[in-house]
Amino acid sequence: MESFGSDHATMMISNNGLPHQRMDVDQAPEDHTIVDVLNVEPSYPKRREDEVSNMIGATRPGSNHETVIIIQMEREENNPDDGYSWKKYGQKVIKGNPNARSYYKCTFSGCKVKKHVERRSDNMKSLVTSYFGNHVHHAPIQRRKSYLLKNRSSSSMSQDPSNRTSRLGRPPSCSSASQVFSPSLEPHLDMTQIYMTGLSLSLPGNQNDEPKIDRAIPDGT
DNA sequence: CGGATTTGACCGGCGC
DNA sequence: GCGCCGGTCAAATCCG
Numbered sequence: 566m567e568s569f570g571s572d573h574a575t576m577m578i579s580n581n582g583l584p585h586q587r588m589d590v591d592q593a594p595e596d597h598t599i600v601d602v603l604n605v606e607p608s609y610p611k612r613r614e615d616e617v618s619n620m621i622g623a624t625r626p627g628s629n630h631e632t633v634i635i636i637q638m639e640r641e642e643n644n645p646d647d648g649y650s651w652k653k654y655g656q657k658v659i660k661g662n663p664n665a666r667s668y669y670k671c672t673f674s675g676c677k678v679k680k681h682v683e684r685r686s687d688n689m690k691s692l693v694t695s696y697f698g699n700h701v702h703h704a705p706i707q708r709r710k711s712y713l714l715k716n717r718s719s720s721s722m723s724q725d726p727s728n729r730t731s732r733l734g735r736p737p738s739c740s741s742a743s744q745v746f747s748p749s750l751e752p753h754l755d756m757t758q759i760y761m762t763g764l765s766l767s768l769p770g771n772q773n774d775e776p777k778i779d780r781a782i783p784d785g786t
Numbered sequence: 787c788g789g790a791t792t793t794g795a796c797c798g799g800c801g802c
Numbered sequence: 803g804c805g806c807c808g809g810t811c812a813a814a815t816c817c818g
């Protein structure tokens with residue numbers, strides 16, 4: 566399995582109503598990484614995913630500082646280990662998408678960051694992860710043993726409706742995106758982790774600092 | 787036994 | 803005003 570950067574991934578970063586821009590990022594891992602800047606509203610982006618296909622989207626609205634990051638990976642293996650620990654609190658089949666969307670909360674005490682993970686209806690291997698809010702902790706919390714548990718389930722989000730018949734017969738279980746990586750990959754800081762790190766820097770008390778994600782955007786272009 | 791996941795039910799917002 | 807849809811909650815169950 567490869568980490569984020571070596572696979573097909575483009576990212577879209579939006580920031581405070583910046584006009585839609587697209588640019589290449591040198592520091593992106595490997596190659597073919599594109600940063601796309603556009604205006605993403607602070608409110609729940611119910612239609613965001615459609616607009617940012619094949620991209621990573623992020624926004625840091627000025628009003629409530631809610632950050633929204635949308636990441637799509639071409640391959641499920643890309644399911645990013647963002648370094649944070651998430652607790653799944655719900656799953657729902659969204660209209661127009663046969664694949665259920667999973668809802669996660671950051672398990673760090675006091676951290677209200679949420680994450681939505683879903684597969685695209687038009688590309689079952691495309692995994693779309695949306696992050697909402699800012700982490701209240703800088704360093705990603707230690708991954709728990711959970712990732713070990715998750716190793717038993719190779720790919721997450723294999724939410725075939727047929728697989729979800731029995732309530733607790735956990736077939737190809739859906740695991741947290743942060744938990745599908747093998748321990749050997751732990752040290753790897755994939756791009757998502759970088760972004761999340763950037764988010765954590767934009768939390769209260771650090772809001773004066775531009776998140777790293779912003780710094781990744783060259784001026785102009 | 788503890789932690790994590792699953793899933794049906796409930797609630798609120800939005801559109802018609 | 804009604805219906806639809808998305809988001810969240812909470813109880814039950816499983817695995818290490």
